[in-house]
Amino acid sequence: MTDEQERDIRIGEHRASLDEDGIVHCTVVGDLDAKTANAFNAAVLRLMNMIDGKVNVLTDNNRAGKPSREARKICEDFVLHDKYGKLAVFGVHPVSGVLANFFIKFAKKKDIRYFSDEDEALQWLKE
Numbered sequence: 001m002t003d004e005q006e007r008d009i010r011i012g013e014h015r016a017s018l019d020e021d022g023i024v025h026c027t028v029v030g031d032l033d034a035k036t037a038n039a040f041n042a043a044v045l046r047l048m049n050m051i052d053g054k055v056n057v058l059t060d061n062n063r064a065g066k067p068s069r070e071a072r073k074i075c076e077d078f079v080l081h082d083k084y085g086k087l088a089v090f091g092v093h094p095v096s097g098v099l100a101n102f103f104i105k106f107a108k109k110k111d112i113r114y115f116s117d118e119d120e121a122l123q124w125l126k127e
Contacts, residue, residue, distance in 0.1 A: 007050070009043040011036060018047040023125055024057045031065035037074040045083065054085035056125040060118070061091035079112065086111040088121035 007018040013029035014036065024047050026040075048055040067075065079087055089112070115121040 007047065009047065011040045011043055014040050016040065016043045016047055018050055021126070022051045022055060023122070024048060024055055026057060026059040028059065028061055028064040030063070032067040032071040032075075034068060034070035034074060037067070037071035041074065041078045044078075045081070048081075048083040055083055056085040057087045058118075058121055058125060059087065059089045061089055064091065084111075086113075086125050088113055088115060088125050090115040090118050090121040092116050 009016045014032075015025075015027040015029075017025050019025060024044055026044060028040075032040075044057070078084075113121075113124060115124070
């Protein structure tokens with residue numbers, strides 16, 4: 001497996017990759033069940049462990065569907081992991097914004113923000 005392959009992981013339609021700035025990019029496509037959420041989080045953690053210290057995460061929810069209640073709980077718990085730095089979620093789909101803002105409101109982690117624009121999200125992560 002090449003370094004590029006190790007830095008780009010797919011779980012079904014979902015994708016996680018580690019960029020040259022040490023930011024993990026996640027793309028969620030379609031609905032998310034508990035089994036897929038666990039597998040995807042394991043892939044993200046594998047990427048995070050390639051970097052020393054906390055790692056910022058950029059999540060593209062433009063094509064995300066509805067997560068199951070179990071998947072939502074799994075993701076809520078995962079963002080509290082010690083490796084997590086900031087989490088920026090972006091998407092222009094109205095449902096994406098509603099789901100992300102609901103998640104942010106109830107998350108115990110405070111370094112989470114929702115953006116409609118990917119460039120703004122990346123800028124915030126790099127601050």
